[in-house]
Structures are given as C-alpha cells and as structure tokens.
Amino acid sequence: MTNHAIHAEGLTKRYGTTTALDGIDLAVPEGTVLGVLGPNGAGKTTAVRILATLLRPDAGRATVAGHDVLGDPDAVRRSIGLTGQYASVDEQLSGRENLELFARLLDFTRPDARARAAELLAQFGLDDAADRRAKTYSGGMRRRLDLAASLVGRPAVIFLDEPTTGLDPSKRDDVWNMVRLLTSEGTTVLLTTQYLEEADALADAITVIDLGRVIAHGTAAELKQVVGGRSLQVRPAHLRDVADIRAVLSRVTGRPVGEPTRGLLTAPVEDEQQFTNVVVDLASRGIPVTEISLSLPSLDEVFFTLTGQGAQASATATATAKELA
Amino acid sequence: MTTMTVPQVAQPRPPSSLPWLRHSLSLAGRSVRKMVRHPEQFFDVTLQPVLFLIIFVYVLGGAIAGSTQDYLQFVLPGILIQTVLFSTIAIGVNLNTDIKEGVFDRFRSLPIPRSAPLVGATIAECLRYAITIGVTMVAGFVMGFRTSTSPVRIVAAMLLVLFFAWCMCWIAIWLGMIMREAGSVQGIGFLALFPLTFGSSMFAATDTMPGWLQAWVRINPVTHLTDAMRGLLTGGPVAQDALIALGTSGLILAVFAPLAVRAYRTKA
Ligand SMILES: Nc1ncnc2c1ncn2[C@@H]1O[C@H](COP(=O)(O)OP(=O)(O)OP(=O)(O)O)[C@@H](O)[C@H]1O
Ligand SMILES: [Mg+2]
Numbered sequence: 353m354t355n356h357a358i359h360a361e362g363l364t365k366r367y368g369t370t371t372a373l374d375g376i377d378l379a380v381p382e383g384t385v386l387g388v389l390g391p392n393g394a395g396k397t398t399a400v401r402i403l404a405t406l407l408r409p410d411a412g413r414a415t416v417a418g419h420d421v422l423g424d425p426d427a428v429r430r431s432i433g434l435t436g437q438y439a440s441v442d443e444q445l446s447g448r449e450n451l452e453l454f455a456r457l458l459d460f461t462r463p464d465a466r467a468r469a470a471e472l473l474a475q476f477g478l479d480d481a482a483d484r485r486a487k488t489y490s491g492g493m494r495r496r497l498d499l500a501a502s503l504v505g506r507p508a509v510i511f512l513d514e515p516t517t518g519l520d521p522s523k524r525d526d527v528w529n530m531v532r533l534l535t536s537e538g539t540t541v542l543l544t545t546q547y548l549e550e551a552d553a554l555a556d557a558i559t560v561i562d563l564g565r566v567i568a569h570g571t572a573a574e575l576k577q578v579v580g581g582r583s584l585q586v587r588p589a590h591l592r593d594v595a596d597i598r599a600v601l602s603r604v605t606g607r608p609v610g611e612p613t614r615g616l617l618t619a620p621v622e623d624e625q626q627f628t629n630v631v632v633d634l635a636s637r638g639i640p641v642t643e644i645s646l647s648l649p650s651l652d653e654v655f656f657t658l659t660g661q662g663a664q665a666s667a668t669a670t671a672t673a674k675e676l677a
Numbered sequence: 678m679t680t681m682t683v684p685q686v687a688q689p690r691p692p693s694s695l696p697w698l699r700h701s702l703s704l705a706g707r708s709v710r711k712m713v714r715h716p717e718q719f720f721d722v723t724l725q726p727v728l729f730l731i732i733f734v735y736v737l738g739g740a741i742a743g744s745t746q747d748y749l750q751f752v753l754p755g756i757l758i759q760t761v762l763f764s765t766i767a768i769g770v771n772l773n774t775d776i777k778e779g780v781f782d783r784f785r786s787l788p789i790p791r792s793a794p795l796v797g798a799t800i801a802e803c804l805r806y807a808i809t810i811g812v813t814m815v816a817g818f819v820m821g822f823r824t825s826t827s828p829v830r831i832v833a834a835m836l837l838v839l840f841f842a843w844c845m846c847w848i849a850i851w852l853g854m855i856m857r858e859a860g861s862v863q864g865i866g867f868l869a870l871f872p873l874t875f876g877s878s879m880f881a882a883t884d885t886m887p888g889w890l891q892a893w894v895r896i897n898p899v900t901h902l903t904d905a906m907r908g909l910l911t912g913g914p915v916a917q918d919a920l921i922a923l924g925t926s927g928l929i930l931a932v933f934a935p936l937a938v939r940a941y942r943t944k945a
Binding site for chain 1: 704706707710714778781782789793
C-alpha cells in the first residue's frame with residue numbers, strides 16, 4: 353500500500369498482564385487526518401509510541417512514510433514529528449533554545465536553525481516568550497511550543513497525542529487551525545483524542561479503539577450514523593422530574609434513555625424535528641428544565657452505542673486490570 | 678500531488694563526516710547551558726577540594742608527615758583525583774531523573790544516534806571536571822604546593838585525570854540507567870568510590886599499611902593513577918603507572934559505555 357502514509361497490522365503490546373494493544377490495524381492515506389478515538393487506557397499513547405519508534409511492539413508490523421518502524425527506524429524518525437501527550441521540551445531552556453537545539457539535531461546549519469526557530473516562534477505566537485525558560489510557560493504555551501518542536505523538520509507525517517486535552521476553548525481552536533493548516537499543505541496527521549467533536553472537526557476518518565482493540569472505523573459521517581448523529585441533552589430543573597423527562601425522551605426518539613450523568617439526560621436524535629418535538633412535549637406537560645441542547649454525542653454515548661457499555665465502564669475495567677498487573 | 682509541495686527534507690544536509698560528534702556536541706551545549714543556569718552545581722566542585730585540602734593538610738598533615746608543607750606536596754595529586762572521581766557520580770544522578778523528562782522522548786524520536794544524548798552529557802561533564810581540577814590546583818598553589826616538572830608534564834597530568842574521570846563517569850551513567858531512584862545511584866556510587874580512593878596511595882605511603890591492605894592498594898588502578906600524577910607534577914617515574922592507569926580507563930570505558938547505552942535504549 354504505497355499511498356498509505358501510515359499502515360499498521362496487528363500491533364500488539366503487553367505490559368505484564370495488561371494488554372495495552374491487542375492487535376490493532378490502522379491505515380492512513382497520504383495527506384489525510386486519522387482521528388484515533390478512545391477513552392483513558394484504550395491504548396492510544398501506546399500505539400503512537402510504537403509508530404513513532406519509541407516502543408517496540410510485541411507482535412505486528414507497521415510502516416510510516418513507507419519505512420518499516422522496526423526495520424528502518426532512523427528513516428521513520430527522519431519523516432515524522434511527534435507531539436506526545438506530555439510536553440517533550442526542555443523546561444530549563446527557552447522556547448528559542450529548544451527549537452534551535454532540535455533544528456541542529458535535524459542537521460540544520462546554525463543560521464538555518466536560527467531562522468527556522470524564529471519562523472516557528474512567530475507562527476505559534478511565542479515571540480514574546482521566546483527567550484524565557486519554558487518552565488515559566490502556561491500550559492497552552494507549552495503545548496504550542498511542543499507542537500512547534502515537532503514541526504521543525506517539516507515532517508511528512510505528524511503524530512499528535514491528545515493535542516488539546518487541558519486547553520481552554522480558544523487555545524483548542526488555535527490547535528485545530530494549525531492542524532488544518534498542516535493538512536492543507538499535504539502533511540499526514542494521526543491524532544488521538546477523547547472527544548468525538550474534535551475527531552469530527554479535524555479527521556477525514558476515525559478509528560475508535562477500546563481496551564487495545566479497534567471497535568469501529570469510518571468517516572465521521574458514517575460513525576455518526578451508527579451512533580445516532582447528534583444527541584439531545586436535557587438538564588431537569590427538579591430531580592423529581594427525571595423519570596417523566598426520560599419517558600418523553602424515549603418516546604420521541606424511540607430509544608431507551610439511560611440514567612442522568614452529572615445531572616444531564618442524554619438521548620441520541622436522528623433529526624432536528626425530534627428536538628422540537630421534545631421541547632413542545634415538555635412545555636405542554638409543564639415540566640421545567642434548566643438546559644436543553646443538541647450536540648454531538650460524547651465519547652460515553654459513542655461507546656454505549658458501539659459496545660453496549662459506557663466508556664466509563666471500560667475505563668474502570670482497564671484500571672482494574674492495571675491494578676491487578 | 679499535494680504531497681509534492683511539502684519538501685520531505687527541507688534543510689540542506691551538510692556533508693559532515695561525523696554527524697555523531699556534531700549531534701553530541703549540540704546536546705553537550707544543552708547541558709552546559711543548564712549548568713551555567715544553575716551555578717549552585719559548581720559549589721561542590723569548587724568548595725569540596727578546598728575544604729579537603731585544608732582538612733588533610735592542616736589537620737592531619739602534621740601528624741602524618743611531620744610537616745604540613747611536606748604533606749601538601751604528597752597529598753595534592755590525591756585530593757585532585759579524589760574530588761574529580763567523586764564528582765563523576767553527579768552525571769548518573771542527573772541522568773536518572775533527566776531521562777524521565779519528556780525531552781528525552783523527543784530525542785528518541787529524532788534521527789540521531791541513540792548514544793548522542795549520553796555522549797553529549799559526558800562532554801559537558803568534562804567541563805565540570807576541568808573546573809574542579811583548576812580550582813584544586815589554584816588552592817594548592819595558594820597553600821604552597823609547587824610543581825617541579827615541565828608545563829607539558831603538568832598538562833599531561835591534567836589530561837590523564839580528566840580522561841580517567843571521563844571513563845569512570847560511564848559507570849555512573851550505567852548505574853543511573855539501571856537504578857530506579859536517583860538516591861540509590863548516589864549511595865552505590867559513594868560506596869564504590871570509598872575503597873577505590875582511600876584504599877590507594879593517595880593519602881599515605883603504601884608500605885605503612887598492613888599486608889592485606891597493601892595487596893589491594895597495589896592492584897587498585899587509582900594507586901597507579903595517583904603515582905603517575907605525582908610523577909608528572911612533582912617528579913619521579915611515570916611511564917608504567919600512567920600506562921596502567923590509561924589501560925584501566927580504556928577497559929572501564931569499553932565495558933561500561935556500551936552497557937550504559939544499552940540500558941538507556943531499553944529504558945522506554
Ligand atoms: N509503561 C507501562 N507499564 C505498564 N502498563 C502500561 C504502561 N504504559 C501503558 N500501560 C497500560 O497500557 C494500557 C494502555 O495505555 P495507553 O497509555 O496507551 O492508553 P491511552 O489510550 O493513551 O490512555 P489515556 O487517554 O489515559 O492517555 C493502560 O492500561 C495502561 O495502564
Ligand atoms: Mg495516552
């Protein structure tokens with residue numbers, strides 16, 4: 353498959369008795385974005401670390417930019433940029449020193465390294481903080497520096513492990529725009545996320561993984577079809593109305609509705625008409641609500657639909673497995 | 678099509694014959710920057726030899742050699758070696774915590790030799806050792822130590838101890854890679870260095886010791902290093918001891934550098 357920038361087959365990785373990856377297949381065509389969606393402990397970071405040659409798989413094989421991750425890791429490293437889940441810059445050095453160091457390690461000449469660092473600092477809005485130690489950066493600035501660091505060598509393939517976790521919405525938008533800019537330039541991106549919304553906004557295709565296995569793969573549209581497109585969220589004004597609202601929701605949507613999570617009742621809806629119907633129905637019964645909205649399903653709901661159990665439940669299962677290990 | 682617009686290798690690759698050395702030097706620059714930013718790191722390498730000189734020469738010197746000045750001439754090469762050797766432990770302690778930091782993940786994802794971050798750190802360490810040597814020599818001169826050989830031999834003495842320390846620091850790195858806690862690196866390092874330094878000809882003449890200890894002192898490579906240093910600084914035979922010291926350092930390097938690099942690679 354020469355037109356696949358990333359291709360993985362049967363990737364397996366065990367830590368003691370914990371199976372982090374249980375035979376994962378991934379395929380990312382050149383110049384596209386793959387969103388790897390999964391809850392805590394699904395194996396996202398493990399998969400990224402294997403593809404970025406930081407970790408050897410126990411079984412399976414993978415090529416990145418046409419190079420085998422086990423056979424020719426150096427060629428893979430020349431073609432990739434990695435932004436790990438946790439900042440991988442030197443906090444004792446300034447932003448500029450970090451970028452210049454990485455440029456030098458990528459064989460830029462000294463003047464070229466200086467120029468590339470300045471270019472990236474400007475592009476990521478880090479000009480003012482360029483000569484401060486990274487230790488003094490805010491979470492968002494550190495993330496941006498980290499992203500900039502993985503772009504120094506203009507890699508053909510970029511891995512972003514939960515690039516927006518912990519960022520406020522405006523910083524998250526910055527990251528999204530940057531990813532869009534990269535793909536418009538033809539870069540292949542694999543990004544992991546816990547948010548369907550993020551995968552929907554950025555990815556050409558989505559692979560859903562849980563407990564080290566692929567449980568669904570498709571475009572965002574295909575996935576939304578499976579999980580019921582959008583979901584309707586209602587926050588009852590009074591606890592005593594929960595049962596009545598659940599009844600209304602399940603009658604209108606024709607599906608069972610689960611217990612409220614964090615005071616919010618959620619139901620998948622197929623079209624906007626159902627939203628209106630719920631509003632009208634609730635109003636005619638005089639049931640007060642404090643919030644009602646239409647949104648993409650959360651990871652929890654995706655998992656509920658795909659596996660019949662919530663992401664929370666599988667995350668707990670993983671946590672238990674980890675404790676046993 | 679669109680992919681063609683993104684150059685895979687945008688930067689010109691300078692036709693350098695030694696990328697390994699260049700990468701290591703870039704990484705050494707990183708370590709040096711950090712050192713300069715934390716000058717408190719230099720306290721131990723500067724204060725320790727001065728304190729040791731004062732204690733050994735003025736407190737013990739009179740009793741051991743009958744005259745503090747005579748003892749200073751005898752003990753300075755030893756104190757020099759001892760301080761440098763003890764400061765080799767720091768790199769193991771530092772790397773033990775350093776490699777848990779995210780930036781080492783980035784080093785691993787870059788197309789550089791696996792050993793470059795370690796070699797870079799050792800190059801920066803040599804700067805620290807050189808400062809230690811300089812401080813000890815200056816303190817010795819102020820107290821009245823006098824060399825009686827040529828400048829070439831004095832420089833050779835400095836280089837000899839520097840090379841010995843550089844080889845020894847690979848043991849510390851290896852310990853830093855295989856130990857869980859930075860504290861245990863320090864503990865084991867000190868434990869190993871005590872018999873090596875005190876159990877040598879550094880502080881007293883070998884023939885004043887009991888037979889079993891003499892046996893150890895005679896095979897201890899640090900004894901040969903000390904005797905070679907004495908010869909180079911204050912006169913006397915050098916060649917045989919220097920060769921033994923060089924040979925041992927080379928052996929240590931050949932064994933522990935690969936071990937350290939391998940331990941670093943497998944530490945995911
Ligand atoms: N070094 C390790 N030692 C032992 N177990 C590990 C190690 N790294 C990961 N695991 C386990 O492997 C499983 C997958 O972990 P991984 O970090 O890949 O998940 P993730 O999808 O990235 O989760 P998160 O969203 O929390 O980042 C988890 O059960 C985790 O506990
Ligand atoms: Mg993760």
